[in-house]
Amino acid sequence: MTAPATAPPAFEGENLRRSYQADGVAVEALRGVDLCIESGEFVAIIGPSGSGKSTLMHLLGCLDRPTSGTLRVGGVDVATLSEAGLAELRNETIGFVFQSFHLLPRTSALDNVALPLVYRGVGAAERRTRARAALTAVGLGHRLTHRPAQMSGGEQQRVAIARALVGDPKVVLADEPTGNLDTRNGAEVMDILAGLNADQGVAVVLVTHEPEVAARASRRIHVRDGRIEQDAR
């Protein structure tokens, strides 16, 4: 499924730069990145560690702001947004999947999945209904009341994907989603992400250093030394 031509790009970055102060020395993690990711794309960002791919990911996820350059997420310039506006943008347009799952340990799968809806002000009954639907969609309809420790790594990552999906985001950002999983579970997670992209038109941007994972994407952006080295479709 392709998004209508009128929809703004999911991400549009112009000359993105990000530098950090580390022990008084400025470290440039991104040195001028231009990129455009259309809605509904399936993109892998590839690069060695220290290449700046994680920094790029954080900028796209609105967890961080560029030092200079312009970033538009769903057509909105993030520089114009307040802290609260940025949080709202994260909540409504982006779903995160992390390498280490980041589930709340003492909380059931259902409540973990429902968490983004809490910050959207959705009532408890509706949260549960939607969280149950999202868990069923990733094949965990039978694990609603389990806590993270009672589930396998693959199951935990599927809970995390359900959490990313529950708010109907425009984009799912996945940071090394298979990094902590064995091959079989990793493939399963990739199947879910690919299916999500193909069936629901949700853009998927994943950061990985594994070529076979990157191969599942329709577009691969290679990052090195804070710049885009290669952009292959």
Next chain:
Amino acid sequence: MRAREAFLMATEALRVNRLRSALTMFGVIVGVLAVVVLVAIGTGAKDAVESEIAGLGSNIILVVPGQIGVGALPTQSRLGLADAAHVRRAVGDPSRVTVSVASGETMRVGRNEAFVTITGTDENIPNIFDRPLAKGRHLSETDVDTRRRVAVLGSEVASRLFGDIDPIGRQATISGARFRVVGVYETVGATFGVARDQEVHIPVTTAQRLLGLSRINGIAIGATGPDEIEPLRRRVVAALEERHPGERFSAVTQTQLLGTIGSVLGMLTGVLTAIAGISLLVGGVGVSNIMLVSVRERTREIGLRKALGARQRDVLTQFLIEAVLLTTIGGVLGILVGVGGSLLIDAVTPVPATITLWSVLLAFGVSVAVGVFFGVAPARRAARLDPVAALRAE
């Protein structure tokens, strides 16, 4: 995020760390408990003293030489019976004026002895003070005029020296002099630590001779009504100062006594409450400390919540509610234990304790305020965490 969600998150966080939450609350519990109990004791003491003063009788004016005030030095008495006669003329009604001179002595009956307060006074005692008789009679004018060796005993003196025997008409010895008991007072309790049931009243003339004195300690006057107190007081002081030029005399009323004692006890209660407040402060610092630890421990969780759309305000609210919940639960427990403790103290010890609504409300309000005050810094720290760094935290 709705307030209810924030509340549920906070209760969940406290429930997860039960022992830690309980220990943190302990500091607040002790602080609030101390405030409630000390205020109760202060209030109880004040009530007790006020009822003692009221129990003396009504509309009494006490005249003593010198000036009365907190910190004033005691003055050698220059008052004598002639002054009392002068005051009687100034008052206009001799029966509303009485005198006293007192000394601690040992009284003996056979082998029994008791250390008593011998008070030389006159027949006007019952006109001015609330001093009902259990049996016998009061001192009479003739007793005073003819310097009789008669005595009216406080209830405790009577039971100590005579036991079950009726003391009326029997003999007792003070400093080798024999006295005949003519009356026994009813039990009245203590006033300002003066055990009035251990008093023995004898005619003032007899007392002066027995003690080798010509002075008296003070003069007491009974006004006919509250409106007469102030003019009468001024008249009596003026009369005495006219008689003894250059000297000062003081006439204190019950209202003045109540005011003075009330302010002294109020100050005492204030100091005690301040000390209790310090322990509450320490409890608050404990809450702050634990909240900082909690924020550090849950850095990843905070990062995650932010990634999922929590605003700074949402995180701030969550941690602030947690801190306020800690101190409020601690405060309520402290109030419950404090009220229980105060009632127990009042019931089983001689220390009076009175629970007042304002002290309970104040303690509750302060424990909420302590939570806000000491919760703000940790909650702000949590709210301002950088989500990227927080997600990476170990």
